[in-house]
Amino acid sequence: MEMSDRDTHNAESNFSLFEDCLASRVFVLPSVSDPEGDSEDLDEFSLYIAQEAWLALPSKIRELTFTISPIPEADEVVLDIQPSSTDSTDTLATYGLISSGDSDESHTFLRYVLISYISLATKPPPAWSSTRxxxxxxxxxxxxxxxxxxxxxxxxERVIKRGWHPPEMLNNVAWLC
Incomplete structure (x- = not known):
């Protein structure tokens, strides 16, 4: 199945959001809260972990938008991910973020990341009056x-019929003179 530009943009945007959620989780852990540590190394590390975990997520989670209904629960998603489907457990253990080889702890770590990611990815845009x-x-x-x-x-109706824009783009607005 070929991805459209819109789908590609949504996937890239969602990956970036997922990476940010994962990075914020990594940065709050005591083992990486060294103020003298190299932030570039932490950024590369969180990107690496995000890439590994992202590929293990079901496509319905990678393609979330605020128009998705019903919104999936993080607990349901973690159950879909088998420890053998990702090398994240080994990497997290190597860097001391979880106990060595503990897939349950890896699932717990990922669950917190997914809770943040799902809530942000499915958050609707602000009300029009607040955007003035x-x-x-x-x-x-x-x-x-x-x-x-x-x-x-x-x-x-014509825009949808001809495929000029996806339905979620129809109500985009701007404040103009």
Whole structure:
């Protein structure tokens, strides 16, 4: 199955989000909270772990959006991941983040990462009124603004039919002069 540009962008965005969730979990662990440690090494390490764990996740988790319903639970996802399907357990143990070879501890570690990731990936965009700016989003002038749909509502049906935009893009808006 060929991925569209939108799917590729969503997958890259979700991986970046997953990596950030994993990195924040790694950075709070006592074994890596050395203030004199090299942050670049920690960044590379968290990227490596994220890449290993990401490939082991089911595609339905890698493709989450705020329009997904029902939202999956982290406990359900962890059960889908078998210890043999990822080398993350060995890597986490090598760096002292979990007990040596303890797949249950690896699942617990990943569960906390998934809880953060799922909540962020499925979080809806902010309400339109909270996005109001002081300047036009196109010309940056500070003049009275109005709220505009970037894809006019009257064209939504045609836009979907012709595949110009995915349904989740239809209600994108901007504050314009």
């Amino acid at each position: 700016t002081n300047e036009c989003e196109i010309c940056s002038r500070e003049v009275p603004l109005t709220y505009h749909h970037l894809i006019p509502r009257s064209t939504h």
